[in-house]
Amino acid sequence: MAPNPEIFAAQKARMSTGQGFIAALDQSGGSTPKALRLYGVDEDAYDGEDAMFAEIHEMRSRIITAAPFSSDKVLGAILFEKTMRGVVDGKPTAETLWSGLGIVPFLKIDKGLEDKADGVQLMKPMPGLDALLQEAAGLMIFGTKERSVIHEANADGIEAIVAQQFEVARQVLAAGLVPILEPEIDIHSPTKEAAEDMLLAAILRHLDTLEEGQEIMLKLTIPTKPGLYDPAADHPRVLRVVALSGGYSTDEACARLAESPKMIASFSRALTEGLSKQQTEAEFTAALGSNIDKIYKASAA
Template sequence: MSNVDQAAKIRAGQGFIAALDQSGGSSPKALRLYGIEEDRYSSDAEMFDLIHGMRERIVTSPVFTGEKVIGAILFEQTMDREFDGMPAAQFLWEKKGVVPFLKIDKGLEAAANGVQLMKPMPGLDATLARAVEMGIFGTKERSVIGAANAEGIEAIVAQQFEVGRQVLAHGLIPILEPEITISIPDKAEAEAMLRDAILKHLDALEEGKEIMLKLTLPEQANFYQPLVDHPQVMRVVALSGGYSREEANARLAQNKGVIASFSRALTEGLSDQQSQEEFDATLGATIDSIRDASVAG
């Protein structure tokens, strides 16, 4: 498996990154939207088996290929499981041509200064070493901005780059995800603070090191263009963040050089009850719409 080939695919691929990384907290909602109610499972183990079944059905579908889906973000448990009898990351790259990433954050701290930092990640170096062995290309780590608070946003960005450097030390590419909540009244102001803080930290990043960014779709089209154009940013991807797929796609199409990394918007409309034919048709239409919005810019 060549990191060079994978980096080339992420840099130039005409497609999007699928976020298949729902964790314990978001799995019940994801399953409910998929048509599996909570009375269908009675333990976390059963819940994770069902969510893995949903993910496996998505990635093994003939419409899920590296032609339109250039990368996929996996939950840590998924990395240790199999798709169609092969280790998950290996299956994605070797069978589908999809570059595998790993979600590494352990959830969020309580809000302070208008933001939620990432909880500590004990054993991160061991996880990253295992990810390298499993054929993972990069990581994703999420924190949340809930207000245009300069002190809080600086703390978020500083933490993201600190974790990013740890990831880079293992030869992996980090996707830094300081998500701005879409419903806040001062979203545009928060975006300005975030962009400035990221540019400042990028200037301090060691020469030759590259990161990726996963950002909430901005109020002003192409607002993050300086980040898209930065020589040390491999790719800027967008989260759907609670927007409907239609609105997320419409916003995305206005941002040149930004591609999607959608989670809920990817699985919208899929159901456990669908026949394979219906499932593939729905997923295929979704993939086409997200891919088209990703390359529209």
């Protein structure tokens, strides 16, 4: 199924010019136990994968339905596959986000990472991707997100990462959706700054291979050198450049992001920092609202 043209156009206009940030609510099976522990739910509190995903869906639903989670400050939200297929506030999740809140929904499509080679981790194969993209398009999903990781400044590895990201991006574009390419650079890499220079050069080369009318987004680690990715943000094939928090605390991620004004946030751990299942609704709302305010201000800097 192709996206609804009117909905897609409205989502694109909002994503192109809106103020705010993208909330990353897309922890997968591998990262969910850690996210739940940080939320105050230990592994002995649930039995099996279904119960684990029920817990994380409850957390995501609590975030989405909280008063601070509004289109005033949140532009978009990235969902895990099970979250897209789930229900929030009595409706399909993406419908609640877009029709109910005016927040643009995205879908995480990668299936995890290959073992490290040439200083990077490529994405694993994505069987059934075309069918998943058609399903997403029918559920008001605007775009996708796909993550791979760079650990060192290795030219061959970085070229392989970027080439794979653009290969997947073309498949997403063919389905009528907008891909967010996420070649993350490990914030602890001893060659982070050199890797960032290599990554920018590779991205710009590949951007020039896209056809007119093909637009993508980029999700990148906040650079060591402020404004490094401005040439990518200014490229006519780039709709928006967003930043991942990468393990930085909320305060540090926001401080670093504010130094690169052409990037907006797409934070996961920094968004949920300090949230707990045991909090009262008032406590939860206050903590989430504080995080959202910080991330919004850094994105609007």
